[in-house]
Amino acid sequence: MNQKKKKKSSDKSGKKSAKKKKITGKISKKLSNKKKITDKINIKLTKQEKLTGKINKKPDKKEKASLGRRDILKGLATIPVFGPFLYAFLKKKLSDDFKKKEILAELGISKKAPAVLPKTVLKKPRHLIxxxxxxxxxxxxxxxxxxxxxxxxxxxxxxxxAKDNKLNKGLETFLTQEDLNVVLTGVCDVFDVRAERGLAASKNDIRPGGDSGLLKGARRYIHYQDLIQSNDVDAVIIATPDHWHTQITIDAVNAGKHVYCEKCMTRTIDETFKITEAVKNSGKVFQLGHQGRQQDSYIKAKQIVEKNILGKITLVETTTNRNSPNGAWVYEIHDEGGPETIDWEQFQGAAPSKAPFSLERFFRWRCWFDYGTGLSGDLLSHEYDAVNQILELGIPKSVVASGGIYFFQDGRDVPDVFQAVYEYPDRDLTLIYSATLANGRNRGKIFMGHDASMEVGSSLTVTADLESTRYKEKIMNNIINTSLPLFTYQPGLKGIDTVTSATERYFATRGLMYTLKGGRRVNTTHLHIKEWLDCIRNGGQTSCNIDRGFEEAITCHMATISYLEGRKVEWDS
Structure with missing residues (x-):
């Protein structure tokens, strides 16, 4: 029995060995055939060189590369198992590379990443502000x-x-931003606690270009009039509720101060004319707080429109979606807030309706038209300014707006759902805005042209239209696939940064927090303030100057009037 088993085992082993030799022989034969094919190719090339009189002349790099790829593909196809897969992969890659080149050539754009700025650019300016x-x-x-x-x-x-999560780059971004060579010499706030925070910030030397230990700190001013009259202040940043923007700006420029004012620029149309006249007559540098103007993807979007890549644009759709208490302006009420720490009369100022002391109205002022401008001035303003930056639309001919208070039944009088449809008949274009504060679905800014659509936020995507005239031939030849983006543009961050709140996430997706400049992640608000300071020092116009502010304010107020009065509003300039 044992001898029979051994014999059977020996037979099986012999068969396996013979089979293995056959397979090895086949592979050797195929490799030998491949060598013969290669020899034939070499002989053919030698004959061709003799015929053309180029025996001693080397083929150029392009010819070498092209021939090499063809030979590799042919050779790979003959190798068992892995050959066909690798052959198909490389063939597809070559096809994709060709398509990309064809598309980029058609569009006339570069895929190069932004250059890294030399370190000399980051030197702080000499003139202290x-x-x-x-x-x-x-x-x-x-x-x-x-x-x-x-x-x-x-x-x-x-x-x-940062210690708990290495992806959190907030502190790093702050400490590595450019030293703007400014000092904070004046702080004014009607809430004592906030004023004290401002004073503490002005003395803190853990900052860009810091560690000198030489910060004197700011002085607190009880009333803004005292601050703007001070000889220790060259320029002011206005971040009050909207109903104070106009008066403080007018008083500041008349006192010889340059102004950075938060949006919405004004609360009413009448205020818009007054502030514009005052700023223009003063000769002072004015910047409105639409920091999206520094977003790299917006700048690229403008270039794409200028190159007519989208074709004729007839519809633009932009949106706001938020779904958190902070996103709906239901901010926390500070424990130390009260009549003893808040100057209520100064806060109310020129508000059209005087109300008794209210912590809700003070901390959540955006919920009332007495102090703010609702969804139109607070969030539509950002969306409109981005579209205006990219398309240079200006003020619309007309608007129809609607909406209501459908979710936050908390005593507010501004809507939490809002729509506005703007018409630009001279541009053959409609701009649509829609918003809800009770749903967080992200919807981007979409520019719809005859040949392609473009979605813009912190990144940018362009997709060709199936019925495009410009790209018709390339779509038919399968060079352009309309189910995929024509191209995308992402300011090239190497890492992913965490976003620590729903409100931050919203601003990040809208391109209102960070961008990439010179290979570095930079706060867009920092860049916007830097631009303002550069113009103060060197002259020139800011990107969101008083003319752009006038367009923003009028456009937003038209929608608010339409909503409040339930009618179509037209601009008759």
Whole structure:
């Protein structure tokens, strides 16, 4: 029995060995055939060289590369198992590379990444500018961060976040932003706690270009009039509720101060004419707080439109979607807020309706038209300014707006759902805005042309239209696939940064937080303030000057009037 088993085992082993030799022989034969094919190719090439008199002349690099790829593909196809897969992969890659070149050539655009700026650009300017901040609430504190000053507890919080999560780059971005060579010399806020925070930030030397230990700190001013009359202040940042923007700006430029004012520029149409006249007559540098103007994807979008890549644009759709208490302006009420710490009379100022002291109205002022401009001035303003930057639309001929208070039944009088349809008959174009504060679905800014559509946010995507006239031939030849983007543009960040709140996520997707400049991640508000300071020092116009502010304010107020009065509103300039 054992001998029979051994014999059977020996037979099986012999068969396996013979089979293995046959397979090896086949592979050797195929490799030998491949060598013969290669020899034939070489012989043919030698004959061709003799015929053309180019025996001693080397083929150029392009010919070598082309021939090499063909030989590799042919050779790979003869190798068992892996050959066909690798052959198909390389063939597809070559086809895709060809299509990309064809598309880029058609569009006339470059796929190059932004160049890294030389370090000399980051040297701080020589001329020191002394800043005053009027309104040190949430947005005011963010603007002071962008100028280079942060409260010590913000620094500690960001240190902890960076330690807990290496992807959190908030502190790194702040400390590596450019030193703008400014000092904060004046702080004014009607809430004592916020004013004290501003003073603490002005003295904190953990900042861009810091560690000198030489910060004297700011002085607190109880009333803004005292701050703008101070000889220790050259320029002011205004981050008050909207109903104060006009009067403070007019008083500031008349006192010889340059102004950075938060959006919406004004609360009413009448105020818009007054502020524009005052700023123009003053000769002072004015910047409206639409920091999206510094977003790299918006700049690229403008170039794409100028190159007519989308064809004739007839419809633009832009949106706001938020779904959090902060996103609906239901901010926390500070424990120390009260009649003893808040100057209520100064806060109300020129508000059309006087109300008794109210913590809700003070901390959540955006919920009332007495102090703010609702969805139109607060969020539509950002969307409109981005579209105006890209298309240079100006003021629309007409608008129809609608909406209501459908979710937040908390005593507010501004809508939480809002739509506005703007008509530009001279441009054959309609701009649609829609918003809800009770749903967080992300919807981008979409520019719809006859040949392609473009979606813009912190990144950019262009997709060809199936019925395009310009791209018809390339679509038919399968060079352009309309189910895929024609191309995308993403300011090239190597890492992913965490976003720590729903509100931050919203602003990040809208391109209102960070961009890439010179290979570095930069706060767009920092760049917007820097542009303002550069114009103060060197002359020139800011990107969101008083003319752009006039267009923004009028466009937003037209929609508010339409909503409140339930009618179509026309611009008769």
């Amino acid at each position: 002394r800043l005053g901040i009027i309104g040190f609430g949430g947005r005011g504190e963010a603007l002071v961060h962008a100028a280079g000053f942060a409260h010590p507890d913000w620094i500690e919080r960001k240190k902890k976040q």
